[in-house]
Amino acid sequence: MSHRDRHEGISCDSCGKSNFRGRRYKCLLCYDYDLCSACYNFGAVSGRHTTDHAMQCLITRADYDTYFGGEAIPVDMPQSYTCPLCNSCGFTQALLEEHVTSEHAGCGSGEVICPICASTPSTDAEIISEDLATHLIQHSRTSRSDLISTSLLIT
Ligand SMILES: [Zn+2]
Ligand SMILES: [Zn+2]
Ligand SMILES: [Zn+2]
Ligand SMILES: [Zn+2]
Incomplete structure (x- = not known):
């Protein structure tokens, strides 16, 4: 039970604390x-990281279960996504897609980490x-097929 309220295998790049509780912020x-x-909250910086970088807030598995009462729902995480390109936050997956498509399409986003991949526990977030x-x-294509396979599992 205890590992579910911690960020297992994750250590803070500033203070070095590992498997910490509470919110996790991923650059x-x-x-x-x-x-x-x-x-x-302290505004820690190290290496090439600065406080200007967009960060995605991530919750623990236990918090995730609190929202969903333990039901495994692979899509629609109960959190808002941050746009890595302009640091605006509060997007759902659909709104983020719409935002990036209208605001940042074709600007060559460069090397960023996808906030949706970063929020999916089973996915390794890569640049x-x-x-x-x-x-x-x-x-959005993948989550539609996830929805189909989920409903197949329930029936
Ligand atoms: Zn820390
Ligand atoms: Zn950074
Ligand atoms: Zn943006
Ligand atoms: Zn992604």
Whole structure:
């Protein structure tokens, strides 16, 4: 039970605390850069990371279960996504896709980490090399097929 309320296998890149509780902030511009909530609130910086970088807030498995009463729902995480390109936050997956498509399409997003991949426990968030808008459109296709396979499992 105890591991579910911690970020298992994750350590804070500022204070070095590992498997910490509470919110986790993952940088969407630096590969594999995470902060605990205390360091995030403090505005910790190290390496090439600065406070200007967009960060995605991630919740623990236990918090996730609290929202869903333990039901496994692979899509629609109960959290809002942050745009890695302009640091706006509060998007749902659909709104983020719409935002990136209208605001950032074709600008060559460069190397960023997808906030949706970063929020999926089963996915290793890697820096994407393709355009972020293109990548997000693939997500909405994938989640539709996830929905289909989920409903098949229930019936
Ligand atoms: Zn820390
Ligand atoms: Zn960073
Ligand atoms: Zn944006
Ligand atoms: Zn992604």
